Amino acid sequence: MIDLRSDTVTKPSAAMLEAMMNAPVGDDVFGEDESVNRLQSMVADLFGMEDALFCPSGTMTNQIAINVHTIPGGEVICSSIAHIYMYEGGGIARNSGASVALIEGDRGRFRLEDVCELIRPDDLHRPVTKLVAVENTVNKGGGAIWDYSELKRISDFCASHCIAFHLDGARLFNALVETGEKPSQYGEIFDSISICLSKGLGAPVGSILVGSSSFIKEARRVRKVFGGGMRQAGILAAAGIFALENNISRLKDDHRRAKDLERILSSLSFVENVLPVETNIVIFTLADSIDGKDFLQKLKSKGLLASSMGKREIRFVTHLDFTDSMLEDAAKILKSL
Numbered sequence: 001m002i003d004l005r006s007d008t009v010t011k012p013s014a015a016m017l018e019a020m021m022n023a024p025v026g027d028d029v030f031g032e033d034e035s036v037n038r039l040q041s042m043v044a045d046l047f048g049m050e051d052a053l054f055c056p057s058g059t060m061t062n063q064i065a066i067n068v069h070t071i072p073g074g075e076v077i078c079s080s081i082a083h084i085y086m087y088e089g090g091g092i093a094r095n096s097g098a099s100v101a102l103i104e105g106d107r108g109r110f111r112l113e114d115v116c117e118l119i120r121p122d123d124l125h126r127p128v129t130k131l132v133a134v135e136n137t138v139n140k141g142g143g144a145i146w147d148y149s150e151l152k153r154i155s156d157f158c159a160s161h162c163i164a165f166h167l168d169g170a171r172l173f174n175a176l177v178e179t180g181e182k183p184s185q186y187g188e189i190f191d192s193i194s195i196c197l198s199k200g201l202g203a204p205v206g207s208i209l210v211g212s213s214s215f216i217k218e219a220r221r222v223r224k225v226f227g228g229g230m231r232q233a234g235i236l237a238a239a240g241i242f243a244l245e246n247n248i249s250r251l252k253d254d255h256r257r258a259k260d261l262e263r264i265l266s267s268l269s270f271v272e273n274v275l276p277v278e279t280n281i282v283i284f285t286l287a288d289s290i291d292g293k294d295f296l297q298k299l300k301s302k303g304l305l306a307s308s309m310g311k312r313e314i315r316f317v318t319h320l321d322f323t324d325s326m327l328e329d330a331a332k333i334l335k336s337l
Contacts, residue, residue: 002326002333005307007171007199007254007280007319016202016242023238027231028054029224035234039241043195043208046244047187051216053209054237055228058083058170061194061209063091064222066131068215069164069191072097074130077118079108081140083168084133095226099127107275108138109146112153119161132158135168137175140309143258143281145175148185155189165189170196170207174279177251191215200251200280201243202320205236247320254280254318257327261316264331270295272312282316283309302333 003009012020026032040052055061062084066076076092078085080102084092092098101118103110120126132154138144158165167190176183186193192211197203209219223229230236255278262277265284274284286295292312299306309315 001303001305002322002330003305004316004318004322004330005305007317010202010319010321012202012204012239015246016239019238019242020235023234025232025234028233029229029231033232033234033237035237035241039237039244040208042241042244044210046183047193047210048184049187049193049210050213051211053216053219053223054230054233054240055207055209055223056205056230057198058168058194058196058207059088059091060223060226060228061196061207062133062166062168063088063095064209064219064226064228065166065192065194065211066092066098066133067096067222068218069166070096070098070130071128073127074098075101075120075127076131076133077101077103077115077129078133079103079105079110079135079138079141081108081138082133082135083139083170084135086140098130101129107141107144108135109141109144109150111150112157115154115157119163129163131164131166133166133168135170137171137279137281139170139281140283142275142277142283143171143174143279144276145178145278148179148181151186152189158191164191166191167193169193171199171279171281173248174200174251174255177249178255178279192219197240197243200254200319201240201247203236203239203243206240208240250320251280254320254322257322257324258282258316258318260327261318261330264334268334268337270337280318282318284314284316285310286312286314288312298337299333302336304330304333 024034028036044052103114120129136146195208197206272285
């Protein structure tokens with residue numbers, strides 16, 4: 001079975017498993033896990049930020065950041081297709097008591113002018129704008145990459161208006177290998193960044209939240225409240241260290257295969273449209289006459305797994321367990337439909 005449902009389906013390599021088995025461990029809630037501490041320092045240094053916090057998932061790191069940056073009755077500005085809005089269980093409201101102001105934008109990206117239109121006036125009838133959050137790359141936008149100069153414009157505005165700026169960087173390294181930008185450039189413009197280790201980087205579990213020392217101190221408290229404190233978590237942290245040391249540059253292979261899928265899909269009569277492929281996500285729309293659920297079942301019966309992004313929208317995500325030979329087989333399956 002060829003599994004293109006997500007880049008979360010990868011399994012640890014033999015070398016990663018060996019690193020996990022040999023990891024020095026301790027009690028991380030007491031701050032004594034050597035491997036967790038090494039991972040946190042490694043990522044903080046990489047982004048040029050003061051501190052970092054290891055958590056079980058990207059949803060948790062995003063929700064912790066939102067909780068720290070906002071207040072009950074505050075408001076978060078984000079894209080209408082942002083992961084924090086669409087795919088985190090209503091966590092902004094449930095966990096932090098905040099409301100959301102949405103921007104339509106372009107495949108999950110928007111401009112400073114869009115943000116300015118949604119800033120609330122100083123009026124007791126209105127919520128207080130506390131946070132602007134962006135996602136790079138944009139999952140539901142087909143892996144779209146943000147323009148750094150626009151992020152810098154938004155960052156400067158937020159800083160001058162005492163509004164926090166958070167990055168859901170679940171697939172940030174996919175963007176970086178394409179643009180050539182450095183992690184430290186992102187550390188300079190964001191108050192907090194969430195980095196997922198278990199997507200393209202191939203670790204089995206984990207996400208890192210980076211920010212200032214005072215921010216991470218409060219984030220650690222919120223992690224505990226959310227049930228995210230882990231004990232001998234170094235076994236998992238070691239996988240993250242291995243992923244960062246070995247699996248970043250190879251992301252370009254995933255992008256190349258995704259672009260090949262884009263070309264194949266664009267030539268098929270049952271495909272109405274394919275979003276431009278920039279990284280490892282391929283989202284395409286089926287012709288009106290085709291039911292999405294039926295299409296997914298037909299793919300599965302032929303040995304290819306995909307995920308639904310809407311009534312007729314289908315998503316493929318390439319990853320380190322998806323090889324060139326699998327690409328050839330996937331092409332044959334698609335062309336046989």
